[in-house]
Amino acid sequence: MALTALDPYRPDQAFPPLTKALDEPNGLLAIGGCLSPVRLLNAYRRGIFPWYNPGEPILWWSPDPRLVMFPEQVKLSRSLQKTLRRSLFTITYDSAFNQVIECCAASRAGSNGTWITEEIKQAYRALHVLGLAHSAEAWAEGELVGGLYGIAIGQVFFGESMFHKKTDASKVAFVTLAEQLRNWHYQLIDCQVQTQHLLSLGAQEISRRDFVGRLHRYCLLKPAADAWQNR
Numbered sequence: 001m002a003l004t005a006l007d008p009y010r011p012d013q014a015f016p017p018l019t020k021a022l023d024e025p026n027g028l029l030a031i032g033g034c035l036s037p038v039r040l041l042n043a044y045r046r047g048i049f050p051w052y053n054p055g056e057p058i059l060w061w062s063p064d065p066r067l068v069m070f071p072e073q074v075k076l077s078r079s080l081q082k083t084l085r086r087s088l089f090t091i092t093y094d095s096a097f098n099q100v101i102e103c104c105a106a107s108r109a110g111s112n113g114t115w116i117t118e119e120i121k122q123a124y125r126a127l128h129v130l131g132l133a134h135s136a137e138a139w140a141e142g143e144l145v146g147g148l149y150g151i152a153i154g155q156v157f158f159g160e161s162m163f164h165k166k167t168d169a170s171k172v173a174f175v176t177l178a179e180q181l182r183n184w185h186y187q188l189i190d191c192q193v194q195t196q197h198l199l200s201l202g203a204q205e206i207s208r209r210d211f212v213g214r215l216h217r218y219c220l221l222k223p224a225a226d227a228w229q230n231r
Contacts, residue, residue: 174201
């Protein structure tokens with residue numbers, strides 16, 4: 001099946017139906033286009049996200065099943081509970097977005113490269129300026145040692161990437177953010193695809209149909225009025 005090629009000069013162009021996504025590789029839906037805020041928001045609202053390697057055209061994905069987390073269902077291992085009780089990390093929000101995205105890119109650069117290219121960085125920084133992309137940071141003795149970033153639409157947080165420089169730093173940032181999201185009335189955290197790291201924290205797989213149905217409801221709802229303010 002041929003992939004739909006998106007026009008880079010038409011950011012409001014509709015994506016193909018999700019039923020057109022490939023089974024192998026799982027969820028590959030379209031190719032090309034651009035990373036403008038309009039296209040990215042259209043993608044996330046429909047359960048689609050970009051992921052591609054340097055030198056490749058933009059690839060758009062909507063895998064089935066989808067890994068998600070419900071903020072009220074976070075699981076804490078005994079060791080993580082112990083770490084939380086020791087208060088080793090100070091967690092902040094949106095205080096170092098640019099640093100977080102740079103660290104997320106660098107954490108993979110020493111292995112098989114990074115998918116967080118300069119183009120990706122610029123696109124999500126633009127969304128951050130618009131108040132749509134956010135970060136959570138873990139600090140130890142004034143140093144940024146872990147964190148994550150993602151997109152917030154309505155009552156859904158779409159996680160994109162995380163990093164850590166100290167053991168459990170990203171886990172503490174994630175579970176602390178999940179608790180804060182619950183307090184802000186968020187209904188769902190999108191984790192995209194299965195990883196043991198996220199499964200250990202309580203993430204679970206649901207069908208793409210279920211996921212998209214939830215997006216149709218939750219993306220239209222407003223979070224708490226103070227969400228992401230003065231944190």
